Amino acid sequence: MLNYIVRRLLYAIPILLGVNLLTFALFFMVNTPDDMARIHLGAKHVTEEAIQGWKREHGYDKPLFFNAGVEGAAKVGDTLFVEKSLKLFVLDFGPADDGRDIAREIKTRMWPSLAIALPTFLVGLLAYISFALLLVFFRGTRLDTAGVILCVALMSISGLFYVIAGQYVMGKLWHWFPISGYQPGLDAWKFLLMPVLVSLVAGIGDSARFYRALFIEEIGKDYVRTARAKGLSELRVLFRHVLGNAMIPILTGVVVVIPRLFLGSLIIESFFGIPGLGSYTIDAIQAQDFAIVRSMVFLGSLLYIAGLVLTDISYTLVDPRVRLE
């Protein structure tokens, strides 16, 4: 198994390199540092000196791949690709275009993100699977039909609606929670409850319908008939047999997102004013701070690959037939 994990991690290197090259191509070759300088300096009549000055100040004044001006290994080393892109591999994110250190921002901002994403994830998983099992238990009845229609209706509503309506009803009309904002420490729950609730409602349509489909597929199989023939109660069949056997497809969709919980949610965080990584990213996109966008892209891919490896390991835990060789 250790062998397998090491191999998978090695396989991650070309993928991360690909991600790296892709973002580098987008942000340095299609869009040159000159374009970037022009955006940040803002004005229409930017002088050539101002552009050069901005580039020097932010370390963008080097050649892309090959520096002919210096000696030895620095010919390749002292270039934008190495300085700005390859350094991401050792998690050296460098400064943002506004001068602040990206790594420090990430370290402080990941906690509020996690404080929303983790409860949403755990409660959501429990709630969606329970709801789906409920529908499956009553399959073929009116309750099931009504539940499926409700799911389709809920998933047809724009996610923005849940956020805006939630803020308006729970925040402004009923005064249950502050509309937005955040406070570190134990008082944070006041600010976290509404975003978590809203994300839960927003996700239920899609997920419950997906899980229901999984369970319905399992329930048609022979082992379920055998279990029933043994005289087991329907509840026991559902929870022990069907749920257990549906674990592989459930894990496939679920485990891969766990590492990414750190990154938070763009929409939820920026609407509710949570100072997490999601709102950090969205602010960076809106301010066109490409250094932050590049770092977040790289971090996102890294966490995704970690998620893939975790998924494979989790298979061995729920299904003894799976062995990682």
Added chain:
Amino acid sequence: MSFKPVLLWSDALILLLLAVVAAGVWLLRHNETFRAPLRQVLASRMGSATALILAVYVGIGLLDSLHYVERLPDEPGKAAQYSGEVKSALDKLLSPLRENVEKTYSAPFATHLYAKETMTGPDGREVRDYPRLKHGGAHLADPDQEFWPDVLKRGGLGVLGGMVCWTLLILPLWQRGRTHSALAWTLLCILVVTGLLVALAPHYHVLGTDKVGQDVLYLSLKSVRTGLLIGTLTTLVVLPLAIGLGIAAGYFGGRVDDVIQYLYTTLNSIPGVLLIAAAVLVVQVQIEAHPELFDTAAARADMRLLALCGILGLTGWTGLARLLRAETLKLRELEFVQAARAFGVSRMRILARHLLPNVMHLVLITVVIDFSGLVLAEAVLSYVGVGVDPAMISFGNMINGARLELAREPVVWWQLVAAFLFMFVLVLAANLFADQVRDALDPKARGRA
């Protein structure tokens, strides 16, 4: 000629798409494997009703895709001059709505403006009050007394008109036994709503007005085209990539498979919104750097929309490609493919004649299912700031412009509600239609979800 047709790039692509679909339907009109599922979808209650609703949306979108510029009054001795403002057939049709611009917000059916103003009364004194609207209910001499009778009269006439149209349409079908109740009821709803709007919208702002006084109903109808375009044009980019790469990976295996798998794992590993945002930011900079390429604002907004569709397509083909790869892996070992190979049929011919038709159902199902997701994605992307051009009328921009106004007192809710409602009906119809398509094409999945 008092106008000149304008073909924006997106219009051209829509026409192309229409032509391809029409040609496909015409070619396959005797093909039973194609007709049977189609008949099944259209014969089901849900399928026919949602298809009708989608058809109405598509109709609105198509009307809004016939663009033209108006000819300006002739000046002697000069060549004909054309207005810089690109309009569509829908604009022409809705010109009372488009031209009835108020000063700022007004509630649905309001006769007075949302905000108080200082006015000079008839006796010369200054008073602060809600001024009458310039267009909404302007024909009423005394709104307090006449409002309800007028609305009821006009509304009643509209409903009556809708029902008359419905009877005329449905009777011939009924006699031939070619229709069933779900379709008839949906048609009745659509016609009654249309009748109401036709009767009331020219005289009132049925859904209110927005910040700069534009009619919200007009904005909502104009947004339909943007939503549909994003849903369909993205598919145009996705299909060749997903089909080509997915089938190639599955059939050829080996090196080809490795490279294609590497490609989609890499793309997949980047968080979706971030990749789209990164690409859109780049395109935005490029469009700003080359203003000389676009002669009208509409052309620039159009190019940005196309770029967005392209980016969504380039980032969105991985799911379908993976599905097709898995299916091809299974199919290539089956007897009919083996037989074709044994007969010495060329690779390309095997791919085109034996594999492609057998994965087409997956392609169709995915396309229909993804459509609704793309319509919803537009709103979110516009919020993030990487959606369509801010000057373009779209659901996302409508929501974005109005979301802060809920904090006002009294609440400005109508713009949000209108955008969400129009989007909800479209996406719900698309989702339900997708279910029917999946059931018809994939009998195994029936009743599962």
